[in-house]
Amino acid sequence: MSTSRRTFITATAAVAVVSKAGASAAVNTYPKLVHHVFFWLKKPDSKEDLARLLEGLRTLAKIESVRGAHFGVPASTEKREVVDNSYSASEVLFFDDLAGQKTYQDHAIHKKFVADCSHLWERVVVYDAVSA
């Protein structure tokens, strides 16, 4: 595919049905499988390392089975005992199913990301969740 022939993929739109009386139909309108990853950098104060990690993370959205992506850093929400804002970067990817996640896990782009960036982090925690 040349750069002039870009393919636009519209992932599942989140459509919320709001009703005052009934339960909302907004739940689980995203693709079924969500892959959350939190990274703690070895050098948490290094803006360069954070930028490199985020640059690497953004490449993951190119993997064809990824249906939606959000890459972030801790938000300045209210500090509460239950809030963990000690991480450096977060990744949320949506997949249609386990097969989509497997495609991602084994993909060359994902392997390159790990090879290029894993020296930057000291800890990573993954939570995979399926709609319920």
Added chain:
Amino acid sequence: MSTSRRTFITATAAVAVVSKAGASAAVNTYPKLVHHVFFWLKKPDSKEDLARLLEGLRTLAKIESVRGAHFGVPASTEKREVVDNSYSASEVLFFDDLAGQKTYQDHAIHKKFVADCSHLWERVVVYDAVSA
């Protein structure tokens, strides 16, 4: 609002621009703020308690500032050292901004959820992330 006058809200669609050569524009097409919450039940083997927690979680999607919601349980993805599948239920909510999250946090529906369900869990971890 009566049940016959339902309001359909189309949240931001995730539009991915895939290009072989360049960086993908798929990143961060979701609303800016993502609120991840993981719950560990006091009785992790109780299907009743899990059902009650999930029922409570689903009410949260009715809060008007919620732009998208995913409620789940651990997926049967590959077991790896970095994967935490010890939690009972997960919540992902998207908001446009910090104000939207604050509206949610202070909302009567959220307070009712905490009042009704907090006795079910022994641990909760929250990660709030803003697009980067």
